[in-house]
Amino acid sequence: MKIKWWGHSCFSIEINGIKILTDPYDDSLPYKKFDDYPDYVTVSHGHFDHNAVERVNGDFKVVDSEKGLKNDDLNIEALKSYHDSSKGKNRGENLIYLMEIGDYRICHLGDLGHLLAEKTINKIKNVDLLLIPVGGNYTIDAETAYKLTKKIEPKLIIPMHFKTDILDFPITGVEKFTDKFDEEEVNYVNESEINLGETENKQVIVLNYS
Structure with a gap:
């Protein structure tokens, strides 16, 4: 399995x-435009930094509702949740x-x-890979994210939705999350892409943006 952030x-x-x-995400974010040609695109909610399917290349199927998607190749199950701690009153719903x-x-x-x-x-529980927001403010913060990882017990964790050197959102950096783990559990990868069969037995993988 290959994954690129x-x-x-x-x-x-x-x-x-x-x-x-x-x-x-749309072009208001400072990250590169994705140049992949995916088969499927998932959208967790209708905000500009998560739903810019018009920027994606190729012929693909969009998964953006609780219906999810199931065929002979894969099963994508959508689980309803919220974008805030007030059952969506502040920021609406979110799909896991x-x-x-x-x-x-x-x-x-x-x-x-x-x-x-x-x-x-x-x-x-016990998924092979958990992609989890850790930056707080708009999502769960580092402390809550850490608590969830301990409950879910994934084999591998890749944090997301945190402040980087080019993103000025009012969220925290990834270190607030990774500092909660032992040093030997975390692998900071100086690449945007990794084969998850080559993770050096680390539990937390921090990728560098593309």
């Missing part, structure tokens, strides 16, 4: 010849995507803004 909550995930792009492709289970939490109920945690 474009920035923010946008990843390219490639497994068994299938490519998924998550939460594409549980993707099953072959033997892999991947969970993208979108702009999750609250702790999850045990029913949802049990649904995504």
Whole structure:
């Protein structure tokens, strides 16, 4: 499985010849425009930094509702959640995507803004890869993200939606999250793309934006 971080909550995930792009952002963000040609694009919610499907190349299917998507190649289950801790009163709803492709289970939490109920945690427990927001303000913060990882117990964690040297959003950097782990558990990768079969037995992988 290959995964590439474009920035923010946008990843390219490639497994068994299938490519998924998550939460594409519009051109107001300082990250590069994605040049992949995905088969599927997931949208966690309707905000400009997560739903710019018009910028994506090629012929693809959009998954942006609780219907999810299921076919012979994959199953993408959409789980309803909220963008804030007030059941969506402040920022609306958010979709968590549980993707099953072959033997892999991947969970993208979108702009999750609250702790999850045990029913949802049990649904995504022990996923192979958890993509989790950690920057706070618009999403869960580092402390809440850490608590969730301990409940979900994923094999691998890639943090997202945090402040970088080119993004001026009022959110915190990734270190507030990674500092909660032992040093030997975290691998800072100076690349945007990694083969998750080559992770040096680390639990947390921090990618560099494309």
